[in-house]
Amino acid sequence: MPANPSLRHLFFCVALGALAGCxxxxxxxxxxxxxxxxxxxxxxxxxxxxxxxxxxxxxxxxxxxxxxxxxxxxxxxxxxxxxxxxxxxxxxxxxxxxxxxxxxxxxxxxxxxxxxxxxxxxxxxxxxxxxxxxxxxxxxxxxxxxxxxxxxxxxxxxxxxxxxxxxxxxxxxxxxxxxxxxxxxxxxxxxxxxxxxxxxxxxxxxxxxxxxxxxxxxxxxxxxxxxxxxxxxxxxxxxxxxxxxxxxxxxxxxxxxxxxxxxxxxxxxxxxxxxxxxxxxxxxxxxxxxxxxxxxxxxxxxxGDALASAWRVELSSQAGLYDISLVNVGNLDLPVPARVALNVESCEVADGVNGYRVQQSPQHLVFNRQSSVRIAAGGRRVLGWARCHGIDQGAWNVYP
Missing domain, CATH: 3.20.20.80 (Glycosidases)
Structure with a gap:
């Protein structure tokens, strides 16, 4: 072991580089x-x-x-x-x-x-x-x-x-x-x-x-x-x-x-x-x-932020006519989802737009993607419309 204190410190720094002082x-x-x-x-x-x-x-x-x-x-x-x-x-x-x-x-x-x-x-x-x-x-x-x-x-x-x-x-x-x-x-x-x-x-x-x-x-x-x-x-x-x-x-x-x-x-x-x-x-x-x-x-x-993907379905209505939109609420650009399903009540008519087609049943509207595009983070895209007695604002599912 070197006798000189400064040399001894150098030796330990080389040998034990994980120590905080080294x-x-x-x-x-x-x-x-x-x-x-x-x-x-x-x-x-x-x-x-x-x-x-x-x-x-x-x-x-x-x-x-x-x-x-x-x-x-x-x-x-x-x-x-x-x-x-x-x-x-x-x-x-x-x-x-x-x-x-x-x-x-x-x-x-x-x-x-x-x-x-x-x-x-x-x-x-x-x-x-x-x-x-x-x-x-x-x-x-x-x-x-x-x-x-x-x-x-x-x-x-x-x-x-x-x-x-x-x-x-x-x-x-x-x-x-x-x-x-x-x-x-x-x-x-x-x-x-x-x-x-x-x-x-x-x-x-x-x-x-x-x-x-x-x-x-x-x-x-x-x-x-x-x-x-x-x-x-x-x-x-x-x-x-x-x-x-x-x-x-x-x-x-x-x-x-x-x-x-x-x-x-x-x-x-x-x-x-x-x-x-x-x-x-x-x-x-x-x-x-x-x-x-x-x-x-x-x-x-x-x-270097964590990248997150998330969708939200938003509705705007007037006299029973609903516009149905997708909003990308994450910080990652995303392709539009393959399928979006909503719980509804007594829809008379519905249709998809912007590359979506709609399947209609008494309790559900399902919008199926026909062509894919990306939606920027923070972006919005209308996927369809419907005339219904009601659509449950919180009851929807998005499938990639």
Missing amino acids: RPEPAPPLDQQLYIWQRQWQPAHEQALADSRADFSTLRVLALQAQPKAGWSRALVDLPRLKADGRSVIAVVRLDGQLPGLDLQEAGTQVALLLAEWQAAGVLLSGLEIDHDSGSARLAGYGEFLLKLRAQLPPGLKLSITALPAWLDSPHLPALLQAVDSSVLQVHAVSDPRRGLFDPAQARQWAERWGRVSVKPFYLALPAYGVALLPDSGGAPIVESETPLNRGGERRELLADPQQLSDLGRQLRTQPPAHLAGLIWFRLPLPGDRRAWSLTTLKAVAR
Whole structure:
């Protein structure tokens, strides 16, 4: 046993790391950020921003993109509303992976004009993110592009990139990461879509590997949305996301599972990979988004709240005519239930709406689902109506 008291304390801390005096400091909480990816802002952004402000520190906003043939285009961002929000903003510039090359002169000009306009509008601009799905074979050139672009940015403006797990096997990755202040590892929609949108175990493995390569802070970009796969005559599926495609055929819906993401978030908070600074959620939902989690569900997952599903049947009546509605009173978006049964008295006529058909007997109305849609947490959907002498307000059953 070492005689020196300080060495003796060190020895015990190494040997008995579970003792309270030897426990490492707890990891800081993971920062939570949010992508805004609508190409044209709407009045609904105002309420969505207000409702998200308490839970997400930073907004990463699609601002500018370059595409083959189409060239450069700006997202129609409501800059006064973005300024009024008051949060730190990172402008995202999307450079399509199918571009034949990266034109530094043109990119520098476009970025400079964008930054000048946003700063003149009073937006609290803290950084620029380049979103470019570069092939691994072109990472060396991409790194040189980023170094030269960074030299043109205003002093103090941070530069980050969206990064792909496929780059982990490239010998050029460490140098690429040295060219930027931080990186955002995208772990959704990076594999063959037929294999699914997101794999939490694979995402965790990629994050662990990224933390061993990067010596700078990095973030994980996580999904809060879904897509649909449409069949194609060539065999490869076509992906339909925010914008509906004018194509026939049965759609296979893929939706990120909130419970899986909640579990992953808990793991990352408890045992974060090296250099992981936070999580960035894709994307801010607006009312009516067909393939995005509701903001209620997104906030619950980001906070690590327990996810709960619950239905309530509500009735409104006038002169014996009842409107019958379902209300999602949990914090989890849900598909409408398969069957809803109510106790009734002497119904003359009844009918289902919004994908429900009704079965009627002297004492019961049973509404059966014919087609499935999701109802957002806190949302409401009319499932039918009936003209009855009475419906028991508390006597109903919902079957998944």
